[in-house]
Amino acid sequence: MKKVNIAQDLNQEKWLERALKNLDKKETILSHLLVYPYDAMLAGKTIQSEGVLVATDRRLIFFLGPHVQSYSYSELDSIHFSTGIFGLYISLAVTGKSVVIFWVHQSNADQVDTFIQLTEDELTKYSELPREKTALPSYPEDSVGTIMTREFLAIPEQYRIADTIHFLRNHEIGLQSKYYLYVVDSEQRLRGIVPIRKLLWASKEQKVVEVMSTDLVFVGIDQDRDVVTKLIEQHSYLSLPVVDTRGVLVGIVTADDVMDVMEAEATEDFYKMASIGSFKTSLKDATIPMLFRKRIGWLLFLVFMNIFSGAAIAYYEDTIAAVVALVFFLPLLVDSGGNAGSQAATLMVRALATGDVQLRDWTRFLGKEVAVAGLMGLAMGAAVATIGFFRAGPEVALVVALTMIMVVLVGSVIGMSLPFALSRMRLDPAIASAPLITSIGDIFGVLIYFSVATWYLGAIGLL
CATH class of the missing domain: 2.30.29.30 (Pleckstrin-homology domain (PH domain)/Phosphotyrosine-binding domain (PTB))
Incomplete structure (x- = not known):
């Protein structure tokens, strides 16, 4: 030109x-x-x-x-x-x-x-009604349009290879578009794609439509950006074209764009799993008031949740008064249930985020989690029973062993199931954070421990 x-x-x-x-x-x-x-x-x-x-x-x-x-x-x-x-x-x-x-x-x-x-x-x-400004288009939050770049190279479908090479010589190939040329028709609708390296082997008199690939993988500008993230991650694409509702090529999304999104989302999930709101700045630049606001909300909520644990302990004060040695094992048992639940929740949140697990898989994973938790409970129960035997005798050892098996089972099932339940309600499964699972595990742990102790120790006449 x-x-x-x-x-x-x-x-x-x-x-x-x-x-x-x-x-x-x-x-x-x-x-x-x-x-x-x-x-x-x-x-x-x-x-x-x-x-x-x-x-x-x-x-x-x-x-x-x-x-x-x-x-x-x-x-x-x-x-x-x-x-x-x-x-x-x-x-x-x-x-x-x-x-x-x-x-x-x-x-x-x-x-x-x-x-x-x-x-x-x-x-x-x-216009009778106000019109939205379109000079700077806006796209739905978390859509492909928010991460795409408009720096790409496209050529008309009637071009020959010679025309294409001439075009490349007269246009700077930016880092964003150094791999592919996109072929469009007279209305700028995407028709094909040509890897730039393919031009080296093509005849100059060939038409670009003869060498372009029509097996296209593209994404819509309003689609969720998770779609393009999964496509690039699973198929190792260097970039993907973005089209609007008419099929017009409007931009591209590169692997670098996706890496930035994945890093931001991973950071956000870490914050959520620690019961911290996401920030728009780095931790280094965050102010004391902002850190306070981001952290205090969930902590206050969990404080009130733990009141139920205190109420359960108060309810069983007669059992505690009769066998004071039970108090020694209380933190060990309730923390074990919370830890097992946090493990299960972390694994499931990540699997749901990557698409490795779908909502329909809950029943299948429930059976697997029960089996794994049962084995962990037996191993941990045997360990704590040994301590219980030497610390408080065989009666208490049996109580703490049974409790350990049950709290690990219950904590693991809750930790595995809560992300599924949140996803079913169209909420972020990352809300199933470690502090939340631990607090729920504490409540069930106290109830299970003292219920088993009251039943068994009462049956053998120690209460």
Whole structure:
């Protein structure tokens, strides 16, 4: 493509004079851009197709040689800009017609924001309802659109390999787009993909459609970013194209983008599992008041939860008074249940986050967790029974052994099941944090321990 200086080739006083002649009375010019029509760029006829897109307080007017095309604001649905094959482009959605595309000359790139803003303001005035600004598109939180980059290289499907190589020589290949070229049709819809290294072996006279791959893997701009994260992680893609609802190529997501997302989400999950709210800054830069606010909420909640443990101990005060040695084993037993539950919860939260486990797998994992917890309970029960035998006699040793088996079983099942329950309620399973599981385990541990002690020691006449 031959590069030209529009500022020199197009006499701005001349087109301004023409524009003024075409204006209605009291119509005012707001802004203008030096542009090329889309079809002329594809044909390489940039010199013959230099034009000016003028925004007035009533309409948009495109001047190209003797040709004048006017678009009143009342017939425009929207206007926005993006990055495409030849750099920045402006697209006009005309009511009842196809989208009209103009490529912005690089010398005017810094004026696009102002042009779009002024045009949007005029569109809003002509609309019965306020219109959302589209100059800087916004996307749903955690969607692919929030992490994609618009720095990519795309070529028209009618290009030959020689045209493609010429295109690459005249466009800088950024780090984001150094692996692939994307092939699009006249409406910028994605049609194929060509690894840049493949151009080395192709004949210059071949068409790009002959060497491109049509076995496309792409993601929608509004899809959850977890989708693209899993695709790149599972298939080791270097990047994936992003399309809108019409199939138009609007950006790409690279492996580096996904790594940044994974790191941020892993950090957030760690905070949640420690019962700490997520922060927008680093721990090093976090202030004392902010750290206090992030941590105190859950801790206060857990304080009140632990009141139930204290109430259970008070309920069994007669049993404790009769066999004081039971108190020695209380922290050991309740902590073991909480620890087993925290282990199970951590494993399950991670498995659900990576997609290794689905909600429908709960029954299968319940049986597996019961088996594992039973074996752990037997091993830990045997260990604590030995201590109990020498510390308080065989009666207490049997009580602590039975309790250990039961609290490990109950804690593990709760820790494994709670992330499933939270996911079923469409909540983040990472909320099943270690402090929360430990507090729940403490309550059940106290109830189980003193219930077993009261039953067994009462049955043998020690109470």
